[in-house]
Amino acid sequence: MLNYDxxxxxxxxxxxxxxxxxxxxxxxxxxxxxxxxxxxGILQQCIHNGFGLHIFKEELTGPEYxxxxxxxxxxxNIEYKLDTMVLHINKDKQLSVINTVDGFLKIxxxxxxxxxxxxxxxxxxxxxxxxxxxxxxxxxxAQRFINMEGYMVGKKVVILGSxxxxxxxxxxxxxxxxxxxxxxxxxxxxxxLTRNIVQCLEDYxxxxxxxxxxxxxxxxxxxxxxxxxxxxxxxxxxxGTEIEYECDTLLLSVGLxxxxxxxxxxxxxLAQVTGGPIVxxxxxxxxxxxxxxxxxxxxxxxxxxxxxxxxxxxxxAARFIKKEIKPSKEIVKTIPGEGISxxxxxxxxxxxxxxxxxxxxxxxxxxxxxxxxxxxxxEIIKEIKKNYMxxxxxEQLKIPSSLFKEKQISEISVVVIKDGE
Amino acid sequence: xxTRELVCIICPIGCRMTVVKDDYVxxxxxxxxxxxxxxxxxxxxxxxxxxxxxxxxxxxKNAQLNRLPVKTNAPVPKGLIFExxxxxxxxxxxxxxxxxxIIIENILGTGIDVVATKTMEKI
Numbered sequence: 001m002l003n004y005d006x007x008x009x010x011x012x013x014x015x016x017x018x019x020x021x022x023x024x025x026x027x028x029x030x031x032x033x034x035x036x037x038x039x040x041g042i043l044q045q046c047i048h049n050g051f052g053l054h055i056f057k058e059e060l061t062g063p064e065y066x067x068x069x070x071x072x073x074x075x076x077n078i079e080y081k082l083d084t085m086v087l088h089i090n091k092d093k094q095l096s097v098i099n100t101v102d103g104f105l106k107i108x109x110x111x112x113x114x115x116x117x118x119x120x121x122x123x124x125x126x127x128x129x130x131x132x133x134x135x136x137x138x139x140x141x142a143q144r145f146i147n148m149e150g151y152m153v154g155k156k157v158v159i160l161g162s163x164x165x166x167x168x169x170x171x172x173x174x175x176x177x178x179x180x181x182x183x184x185x186x187x188x189x190x191x192x193l194t195r196n197i198v199q200c201l202e203d204y205x206x207x208x209x210x211x212x213x214x215x216x217x218x219x220x221x222x223x224x225x226x227x228x229x230x231x232x233x234x235x236x237x238x239x240g241t242e243i244e245y246e247c248d249t250l251l252l253s254v255g256l257x258x259x260x261x262x263x264x265x266x267x268x269x270l271a272q273v274t275g276g277p278i279v280x281x282x283x284x285x286x287x288x289x290x291x292x293x294x295x296x297x298x299x300x301x302x303x304x305x306x307x308x309x310x311x312x313x314x315x316x317a318a319r320f321i322k323k324e325i326k327p328s329k330e331i332v333k334t335i336p337g338e339g340i341s342x343x344x345x346x347x348x349x350x351x352x353x354x355x356x357x358x359x360x361x362x363x364x365x366x367x368x369x370x371x372x373x374x375x376x377x378x379e380i381i382k383e384i385k386k387n388y389m390x391x392x393x394x395e396q397l398k399i400p401s402s403l404f405k406e407k408q409i410s411e412i413s414v415v416v417i418k419d420g421e
Numbered sequence: 422x423x424t425r426e427l428v429c430i431i432c433p434i435g436c437r438m439t440v441v442k443d444d445y446v447x448x449x450x451x452x453x454x455x456x457x458x459x460x461x462x463x464x465x466x467x468x469x470x471x472x473x474x475x476x477x478x479x480x481x482k483n484a485q486l487n488r489l490p491v492k493t494n495a496p497v498p499k500g501l502i503f504e505x506x507x508x509x510x511x512x513x514x515x516x517x518x519x520x521x522x523i524i525i526e527n528i529l530g531t532g533i534d535v536v537a538t539k540t541m542e543k544i
Contacts, residue, residue, distance in 0.1 A: 037485060047490035047538065048476045053432040061476050063490050063539035067520055147478055150488040175477060175506055194428045194435035199473065203499065388437060 005029040006317050007095055007109040009086050009262060012041020013303050014294025014310040015115035016069035019078050021314030022113070027321055031107075032073070032080040033097060039073070039080060040066030041117060043303065045144045048168050050195070054304035065303060089266040091287050111317040114263055114277065114285070114292040115310065118256035118299060120165075126254050128160075130217030133224070139165040139253040143172070152176060154249025158226050159183045160214045162190035162197070163392075164301065166253025171200035180204070181245045184212040184228050186235055189366045191255075191392040193301060213237065217250060226250050258296045266290060273342040274298040280347040281357055282325055283313035291317045298344050298360070301394055305360070316352075326351045332409050337375075339364055339416030341391070348412070350404035359397045361414060363389045369419040372397065376409045389416070427467055429460045440464045472496035475505055476538070479524055484516035484541040491524050495533045509535060516543040 005027050008015045011034030019032045038044065043051070046062030053059055056068070073080070084099035093112050097105040120138040135154060143165065145151040157178050159166045162185040170180045183201060188211045190197055201208050209228065215237050216227035230241035258276040260268075268277045269286040276297040277285040284291050293313035294306040319325050328351045334343040343361045359374075367389040374382040374397060381403060389395060399412065423442030428435050436455050443451040452464040466472065474496050481489040497505055505528055514524060518537045525535035 044539075047478060047492075049474050049492060050432075059432075059474070061490060061492055061538040064520060067540060146488075147490065148486045148488055150478070150480065150486075175475070175502070176510075194437075195430040195432075198428045198435075199430045203473070393435075 001094075002105060002107045003029070004031050004107060004109050005321055006031075006111045006113060007107055008032040008113045008115055009089075009095075010034060010041065010115035010117060010294075010296070011036070011039040011080060011082070012115065012117050012294065013043055013066065013069065013306050014117065014296070014313075015041070015113070016066070016073055017307045017310035018113045018115055018291075018293055018314035018317070020069065020072055020076060021311040022318045023076050023078055023314075025315045025318035027111075027318040030078050032078065033084050033086055033095075034080070034082055035085050037083055039070045039082070042140070045140070045147050046168075047147045048172070051303050054302070055307055062303075069307075086262060089262050089290075091267045091290075093289055110289065110321050112266075112290045113310075113313055113317050114268075114290065114296050115294050115313075116259045116262060116296045118295040119259045121252070121255040121257055123252060125257075126252070128214055128217060130226075131219060133217070133219035133222050135219070135223035135249045136217060137249075137251060139163075139169045139251045142169055142249075142251050146172060146176060152178070153251075154178060154223075154247070156181060156247040157249040157251060158214070158228070158245050158247045159251045159253060161185065161253035161255070162192050162208060162210075163253040163255065164192040164196050166251065167192045167196040167200040169251055169253070170206050171204060174204045174206065178249075180206045181247055182207045182209055182228070184209045184214060186213045186231060187211070189390060189392075191390075193392060194390075214250065215242065218244075223248050223250055256295065256299045258298070260296065263292065263296070268292075271342065271346060273336075274344065278346045279344060280331075280349055280352075281345050282316035282319075282349075282352050283309065283345070284316065284320070284325070288327070289317075289320055291320075298342065301392065305394065305396075308358075309360075328352070332404065333411045334359060335411050335413040336361065337413045337415035339367070339370075340414050343414060348404070350401065353401040353404065356398045356400055359399060359412070359414065361395050361397070362391055363395065363416055364391060366390045367416055367418065371417050371419075373415050373417050374399065375413045375415070376403060377411060425468065427464055429455060429463055431457075431459045431463050436460050438464050440468055442468075471499045473499055473502060475502055475509070475535075477506065477509055479509060479535075480513040481518065481541060482513065482515045483543050484518075485544055486541075489514060489518055489524075489541055490538045491535050492538050493528065493533050494536045497528070497531055497533055501529055501531070504529060505535075516541045 043062035043066040051065040229237040293310040438454040478488040
């Protein structure tokens with residue numbers, strides 16, 4: 001059995017930031033484990049720019065953003081194991097790990113930080129009917145093929161789903177000479193960042209078909225065409241609106257699922273809406289000493305926020321080892337009210353708060369001229385006016401810790417109130 | 422009316438801006454809805470000479486993978502994007518390459534360089 005103070009599972013932006021911050025806060029014996037041959041995670045295939053505007057005040061590409069953290073990790077002499085898979089974690093913080101150099105390893109950690117990120121939803125997850133030819137793949141798979149391995153995935157492409165990866169890939173494929181016929185989106189709004197709709201679709205005159213979905217895939221060996229249909233308000237295809245698009249490739253950008261098999265093996269409770277662990281103010285899961293951060297907790301739209309959240313997890317894992325995190329029975333629950341789909345963290349123990357607690361949340365619909373209203377039990381404590389809110393853009397609220405000292409609170413809820421209501 | 426609704430793409434906040442031609446202000450356009458100065462500069466540029474950074478890849482030999490990510494180190498005029506891609510796609514480099522290394526100097530005489538965005542070691 002090997003012994004470490006902190007084991008970080010995943011060497012992407014979350015794992016890197018968490019490990020660095022843990023070391024800065026006095027944890028010494030740390031190891032980062034990743035299954036890839038290099039650190040950096042999904043950033044290595046996100047070669048587009050737009051990363052780091054909040055953290056570094058400059059616009060970096062994914063690999064550049066990753067390299068800053070990888071360099072810092074190496075300078076700090078933090079250990080890492082690549083090409084290594086964590087097979088199992090138990091609630092006593094023991095990990096079963098395997099690679100081709102060390103073979104099978106058992107590791108006992110004092111604290112664990114889960115930073116495994118997400119997986120893409122596939123054709124199976126959304127059950128598109130039709131035949132099963134070559135040429136149907138997730139947008140992220142295509143991104144890796146094109147940007148890292150140098151394989152072009154197709155010449156005439158339809159993209160289903162207008163999440164950021166789908167939008168980015170529409171531009172990328174166009175730049176590399178493919179014709180992107182259309183991006184179809186089931187919802188009446190895009191779940192991607194508005195800036196990506198502008199610079200990836202509008203710049204290249206790629207049509208965005210809102211309230212549309214793929215209802216059939218045709219082709220024997222290779223995709224030959226897909227059929228796109230308009231959907232009604234219940235997201236059911238409307239007969240008579242079908243249009244057949246000739247194409248050789250269908251990319252799917254239909255959502256991400258936090259990768260929590262290991263969390264489940266450790267007995268960690270997952271939240272239903274996010275699919276990620278339930279976490280408290282310290283980014284600690286329901287198993288004491290196991291922390292989680294980044295997209296494994298909830299899908300972020302900006303890596304900058306992943307870094308922020310992961311620093312918090314890293315710092316608190318270090319504090320946990322020094323026994324500075326206080327267990328407490330007095331908990332405040334965060335409750336997503338009308339118009340809000342989820343809030344992270346789910347639980348606040350006020351004894352562990354610094355000056356403020358940051359609440360991250362997503363709204364359920366597109367709202368114009370509305371406000372976010374925060375209530376402590378039934379009393380309104382904060383109102384924030386918002387010109388525009390959309391499910392694709394995460395909202396962030398700061399609540400001063402002093403609030404919890406002034407009086408006993410059992411829950412904090414947030415609701416969306418439209419103008420004039 | 423010389424008015425355009427724009428979404429700022431400088432950062433992921435994506436401010437919704439209105440740009441109105443206005444000869445009385447020094448920039449020639451009046452911009453509203455932006456939350457920082459960069460938004461105003463972007464809006465005016467978008468009306469006069471829109472530009473974009475091109476992030477893409479070039480072929481690389483003797484590295485772990487066969488593509489090296491690169492970008493233009495400044496935004497190039499939108500109209501030149503595909504011409505730039507034609508040049509970039511003909512280039513092949515050899516590992517090792519350091520982040521920031523110039524891969525193509527002064528592309529199309531724009532004064533803008535194409536630089537590596539990743540360090541790739543020789544294997």
